[in-house]
Amino acid sequence: MIKVGVVGGTGYTGVELLRLLSRHSQVELVAITSRGEAGMAVSDMFPSLRGRVNLKFVTPQEAALDKCDAVFFATPNGIAMQQAAELVAAGVRIIDLAADFRIRDIAEWEKWYGMKHAAPELVAEAVYGLPETSREQIRNARVLANPGCYPTAVQLGFLPLVEAGAVDLSHLIADAKSGVSGAGRKAEVHTLFSESADSFKAYGVAGHRHLPEIRQGLTRFAGQPVGLTFVPHLTPMIRGIHATLYARLTQDIDLQALYEQRFAGEPFVDVMPAGSHPETRSVRASNLCRIAVHRPQGGDTVVVLSVIDNLVKGAAGQAVQNLNIMFGFEESTALDIVPVSP
Numbered sequence: 001m002i003k004v005g006v007v008g009g010t011g012y013t014g015v016e017l018l019r020l021l022s023r024h025s026q027v028e029l030v031a032i033t034s035r036g037e038a039g040m041a042v043s044d045m046f047p048s049l050r051g052r053v054n055l056k057f058v059t060p061q062e063a064a065l066d067k068c069d070a071v072f073f074a075t076p077n078g079i080a081m082q083q084a085a086e087l088v089a090a091g092v093r094i095i096d097l098a099a100d101f102r103i104r105d106i107a108e109w110e111k112w113y114g115m116k117h118a119a120p121e122l123v124a125e126a127v128y129g130l131p132e133t134s135r136e137q138i139r140n141a142r143v144l145a146n147p148g149c150y151p152t153a154v155q156l157g158f159l160p161l162v163e164a165g166a167v168d169l170s171h172l173i174a175d176a177k178s179g180v181s182g183a184g185r186k187a188e189v190h191t192l193f194s195e196s197a198d199s200f201k202a203y204g205v206a207g208h209r210h211l212p213e214i215r216q217g218l219t220r221f222a223g224q225p226v227g228l229t230f231v232p233h234l235t236p237m238i239r240g241i242h243a244t245l246y247a248r249l250t251q252d253i254d255l256q257a258l259y260e261q262r263f264a265g266e267p268f269v270d271v272m273p274a275g276s277h278p279e280t281r282s283v284r285a286s287n288l289c290r291i292a293v294h295r296p297q298g299g300d301t302v303v304v305l306s307v308i309d310n311l312v313k314g315a316a317g318q319a320v321q322n323l324n325i326m327f328g329f330e331e332s333t334a335l336d337i338v339p340v341s342p
Helices: 012-021 080-089 106-113 131-139 149-164 211-222 255-262 312-326
Strands: 002-007 027-033 070-073 093-096 143-145 172-178 228-234 241-248 269-271 289-294 301-308
Touching: 002 012, 012 027, 012 312, 070 080, 070 312, 080 093, 093 312, 106 211, 131 149, 131 211, 131 312, 143 312, 149 172, 149 211, 149 228, 149 241, 149 255, 149 289, 149 301, 149 312, 211 228, 255 269, 255 289, 301 312
Parallel strands: 002 027, 002 070, 070 093, 093 143, 172 228, 269 289
Antiparallel strands: 172 241, 241 301, 289 301
16 A cells, blocks of 8 residues: 555546546555645545545645655646655655656757756656556656657557558658547636537647657657657547547558557557447546557558547546556556446
């Protein structure tokens, strides 16, 4: 049994993290912080957690986070890097669900996130927590950078092709759609019901801050630089990501076998039968990534369909999966959840 704290438990990712941790047999939740809601019972803000989480929000100063074995940061970008060094020095293992430690090039991170990095020395040792590619490094991580939601769906979808060198690495295309919860639990005009319902739009076409994270991962898998066009879209649903990925084949290969072999034994990647079209509702509230691979008309273009729940495999679920690996627990602990349907 380990003691765990959560910094920033009031957002969508935070409450999803609490939902999962509340059913974890090896975790004792000891502190959940929020400056704005300090003193409020967690279950008063989130009635879904009544009888499951019996704590009140506390300020970071009251939380005694340095006594925890692990601390999750479910906070906006720029928060974890302010507190991580002190906690790591106290022997606490950090799992950051924001982007503070994802990009290894500090100048690149500062360019895309618009702020000075407060802990560049920790970036060098931080482990990027995509379990399907980095289990050995994750086991020993003191600072774990949890991947973003779009990057998870896109990287897992492209992974077998890029590792095998089976496609033209200079012209990869990721066309991805996300539900509105990906924007977070805050008041913004573009996510109001009247603005987002019955509508569909692309955004960040000139450049989205998840682009360097995806490109960094794909470059690592390929062992050489890749060219990637990434276009995200906002779709009028609450949760879910659908990534449609395109690449040009450079060799004749059995794509179905390639994907089935690469992900054989992966507890949270489901390679669908040939000809399948996975839906976001098929992974809702679960930690699954469902993938289907197509070769339209037998041509030289491969189309990969990759779906996840952006709040689970794209955030809180993957963070718990990483916790399980870091502390030697069964990887599926607290995550063996059947998707919700309808």
